[in-house]
Amino acid sequence: MKISLLLLIALFVNMLTVQCTQQQMQRQVFESRTVVLDIGHYYAPGRGGQGARTPDATQGGALEECEFWYKYAGEVKNVIERSGYKCLVINRGDTPTDPALATAAKRAGVIQVRTPQPTAVYLSRHHPKRMAVGMLSADYALDWKPAAVIFLHLNSDSDTWRVSNKGAFYCNKVGVSMAIAMAEHLNRTIFNRSMPNGGFPCGVIVRTDGHKGGGDWLNTCNDSWVPALITEVAFLSNPLHARFLNNPDNARSLARSIGEGAVRYLRNR
Ligand SMILES: [Zn+2]
Numbered sequence: 001m002k003i004s005l006l007l008l009i010a011l012f013v014n015m016l017t018v019q020c021t022q023q024q025m026q027r028q029v030f031e032s033r034t035v036v037l038d039i040g041h042y043y044a045p046g047r048g049g050q051g052a053r054t055p056d057a058t059q060g061g062a063l064e065e066c067e068f069w070y071k072y073a074g075e076v077k078n079v080i081e082r083s084g085y086k087c088l089v090i091n092r093g094d095t096p097t098d099p100a101l102a103t104a105a106k107r108a109g110v111i112q113v114r115t116p117q118p119t120a121v122y123l124s125r126h127h128p129k130r131m132a133v134g135m136l137s138a139d140y141a142l143d144w145k146p147a148a149v150i151f152l153h154l155n156s157d158s159d160t161w162r163v164s165n166k167g168a169f170y171c172n173k174v175g176v177s178m179a180i181a182m183a184e185h186l187n188r189t190i191f192n193r194s195m196p197n198g199g200f201p202c203g204v205i206v207r208t209d210g211h212k213g214g215g216d217w218l219n220t221c222n223d224s225w226v227p228a229l230i231t232e233v234a235f236l237s238n239p240l241h242a243r244f245l246n247n248p249d250n251a252r253s254l255a256r257s258i259g260e261g262a263v264r265y266l267r268n269r
Contacts, residue, residue, distance in 0.1 A: 042093025079259025132215025
């Protein structure tokens with residue numbers, strides 16, 4: 001009798017402690033004014049960016065997603081910082097050897113997150129049941145106790161040209177309202193305006209399965225109550241999107257729109 005009562009008390013105390021920690025973590029995220037932007041994939045000297053590429057250079061030039069975001073992440077950062085938030089840009093590889101990309105990286109203040117093997121799977125330091133290639137970036141982002149983490153990518157669903165209109169923000173559970181705010185903003189400013197998308201709006205897809213795209217980065221952020229999303233809003237395999245992205249003015253406006261969408265979310269939290 002006595003033992004079962006003690007057990008009950010211990011369980012209750014444990015429950016309260018878990019709840020307290022959870023509330024503390026949620027408050028910390030809510031009060032944070034730091035946004036981390038992670039440039040997806042990495043740059044290999046001599047081979048270039050190691051993300052998705054356009055099938056060829058016929059739509060105004062060849063594009064690769066890591067190189068694209070080395071060029072334009074600074075635009076996203078500027079919008080966020082001008083709105084009074086701190087913004088860090090990170091990438092898990094070394095600084096690009098391409099001089100133009102190296103200059104852009106310097107201008108954006110890109111922090112190279114030390115990753116001994118950029119293609120290896122790492123366990124999360126914050127939540128060791130989570131693992132993925134690129135996890136050290138997600139861990140580094142969480143070290144900053146951020147309000148949000150944005151993984152900068154471009155999508156591709158084919159090795160040849162194919163018009164796809166399923167661009168979306170892939171978000172974690174606690175990032176749904178951020179993804180919706182950002183998708184709404186892109187629909188007002190980019191989708192079916194400067195960027196042709198067959199009348200389809202920007203989507204929002206919740207990802208909780210680490211085996212699908214994005215590995216466990218979204219989950220490890222979710223475990224810390226940090227809204228996170230992957231920007232898969234344009235397709236390098238879509239000739240219309242590639243033509244759009246190859247125009248630097250369009251690329252900058254897409255980047256700025258992503259920053260503005262994030263700020264809209266942060267201000268209305
Ligand atoms: Zn990618």
